[in-house]
Amino acid sequence: MRVEERARMLQSPLNLAHRHFAEMEILTAFLDYVERERRLAANTVEAYGHDLASFFGFLNGHLGEDIGIKAFRHLHASDIRAFLARRRREGLSDASIARVLSAIKSFYHWLDRHHGIENPEIAFLQGPKRGARLPRPVSVSAAKDMIETAEAFAEEPWIGARDVAVLTLLYGAGLRISEALGLNGDVRPAPERLRITGKGGKVRIVPLIPAVRKAMDDYVRYCPYTISKETPFFYGARGKRLQPAIVQKTVQVLRGALGLPETATPHALRHAFATHLLAHRADLRAIQTLLGHASLSTTQVYTGVDSERLRAVVASAHPRG
Structure with missing residues (x-):
């Protein structure tokens, strides 16, 4: 300042x-x-x-x-x-x-x-105790709409392919935006397992589903810049490493176009990855590993999100709801 x-x-x-x-x-x-x-x-x-x-x-x-x-x-x-x-x-x-x-x-x-x-x-002064805020994931349909619409709003085809690949990594692999944009070109062609260094230098292995690998490989085919072991994987329009602010701006545009709430952010796609896995009965410990959480208690907040969703379903569908 x-x-x-x-x-x-x-x-x-x-x-x-x-x-x-x-x-x-x-x-x-x-x-x-x-x-x-x-x-x-x-x-x-x-x-x-x-x-x-x-x-x-x-x-x-x-x-x-x-x-x-x-x-x-x-x-x-x-x-x-x-x-x-x-x-x-x-x-x-x-x-x-x-x-x-x-x-x-x-x-x-x-x-x-x-x-x-x-x-x-x-x-020794203590402030008010704050309840843990539940993550705010986007819905399955919203996540798909964001990914499928990203290409249409891009100025150039390669940028559209890039944006699709970034959003697909966030939702399909649960990466933080910093982790996705920190990738280097040694991940081409897209591997079946991705080695990620997350917060605190903690390393984890994240499996990549076919949809994620395809999005990454499609981006590589369109990208006008050299992608090698010594270069960034995701480039910005000017040939430098893609910055989080650009992705956040893209998601803001998509949010407005799709009529999504302000909580639909890049990080909400990571939340959605965890929440949707849990909804389909994935093991909580496995989700912890995939997200790179040091403590299981951090991952357990997603059980609260799923409980809220289930309560909403019961309230809307039960005859006495």
């Missing part, structure tokens, strides 16, 4: 109340830290900036004075709870409250590391 953009954010009408120059210096330094050293995403940095600017403004009124950096040493957990309670009254959800508290804790970590300001009370 550029300096001028950050300055406009911190000086917005919402955050200008009780703003003191010293506070802006403190906040700017912290945001530089989380952006450059912790490498947080730009959206997260911006959210932290708004949350902490609101927190500083609250403290000015709450304490009855302009705050300096040393004031943070003497805050109590009750002060933080009072701020979170106000944000709750303003309509923030549990997830947003948890994010605000995360921003405050990260800020205190920075204060301790860079200014020697400790406050043990803050470390």
